[in-house]
Amino acid sequence: MSYKRVVITKFGSARVIKSIEESNLPEPGFGEVRIKVLVTSAAFTDVMIREGKYPDLKKKPPFSPGYDMVGIVDKLGEGANRFKVGQRVADLTVIGSYSEYICLPENRLTLVPEDLDPAEEVCLILSYLTAYQMLHRVAKVKRGQPILIHGAGGAVGTAMIQLGKLLDLEIYGTASKSKHELIASLGAVPIDYQTEDFVERIKTLTKDGVDACFDPIGGDNLKRSFRVLRQHGILVSYGFYNAVIRKSGGILIDFLRLKLWNILPNDRSTAFYSIAALRQKHPTWFSEDLSELLNLLAQRKIEPIIFKRMPLSEAKQAHELIEKGKVQGKIVLNVAPMPV
Ligand SMILES: NC(=O)c1ccc[n+]([C@@H]2O[C@H](COP(=O)([O-])OP(=O)(O)OC[C@H]3O[C@@H](n4cnc5c(N)ncnc54)[C@H](OP(=O)(O)O)[C@@H]3O)[C@@H](O)[C@H]2O)c1
Secondary structure, three states: OOEEEEEEOOOOOHHHEEEEEEOOOOOOOOOEEEEEEEEEEEOHHHHHHHOOOOOOOOOOOOEOOOOEEEEEEEEEOOOOOOOOOOOEEEEEOOOOOOEOEEEEEHHHOEEOOOOOOHHHHHHHHHHHHHHHHHHHHHOOOOOOOEEEEOOOOOHHHHHHHHHHHOOOOEEEEEEOHHHHHHHHHOOOEEEEOOOOOHHHHHHHHOOOOEEEEEEOOOOHHHHHHHHOEEEEEEEEEOOOHHHHHOOOOOHHHHHHHHHHHHHOOOOOEEEEOOHHHHHHHOHHHHHHHHHHHHHHHHOOOOOOOEEEEEEHHHHHHHHHHHHOOOOOOEEEEEOOOOOO
16 A cells, blocks of 8 residues: 655755655564554744754654654554554654654554544644653743743743743733734733844843743854853753754754853853653653653643644755744645544
8 A cells, every 4th residue: 555755855945845645554573562643843944954953863854754643553563562553642753744644653652532632732742842841851940930932932932921820820921913912912021032132121121130041042042052051041942943044053062062151150040951862861751751741732721822733745845944033933735634
């Protein structure tokens, strides 16, 4: 039986994204299961991977991107006994999910509820988990604290506002004007990074700065983020938007800056967050935190902002929307018809 998948033919612009047809389904190896993918997503991290700028990935094209997926167990490989055919599972795949079928080791998979929208479930895996772990595992924020979120109208930003509101945090978020209505509707105070100096605004809006600042932008932005911290505050860096999109600043320099600020006596700290690295170090945190997010979703305490649901065949257009900064919340890619 044939199946379709999307590949990047080489590192580069969205033009390297192609749909191909494989003539035979992949066969699960020992301890693996084959999954019929229902949904995956398009995120800024997929853009970094496509451009060959994702620090931890050694694989060279051609390959299928796709950082996360929710799907149905379709076939068990030899020795695989954790799941039954027909169960719904999820994983943070990093690459590979832009495909109608994928084989994965069963011990990586998380069983997910079948009565929730798979499109909402997939939003939890990369974007909400990143937001949740940075708040709870890295910054360890406390109820009511003031925080600053950069890129607040994006997938991680909107997730973090919703999760922060559950802790009654006082939330400030930078974004371009087009995303301010959304940010305010979620209960945060928007700051226009294109026309305002966020360091000055934070000084005016808070007494002495914020307890935590979350920065996926990097470069000059990172330096200014450090300046909005109050005593004992923490700067969590987790991305390099400027280096990838605006070709300004350098990833290595950002890492060095973070290390230096941590050493110097300044009563403030820094951390770099990587979802894949943290999962490797603490695999149980990954499943515990994803379960907690699924509980919050089932209770409608969080409601993922889905900007668009597009077919997998439009992955190229999805990447282009992300690169233009047009996306409010998350783009979900439908791979198979939704179960009813
Ligand atoms: N380290 C990890 O484990 C990890 C995990 C997930 C994501 N990430 C990273 O987190 C970042 C955000 O991911 P995402 O999926 O939320 O991306 P996204 O949905 O594309 O959101 C990022 C948003 O940032 C805004 N932005 C651009 N320049 C800005 C600036 N100077 N100041 C404030 N906002 C700015 C853009 O919108 P406007 O310009 O219109 O405001 C953009 O839409 C990416 O860099 C991604 O690689 C890292």
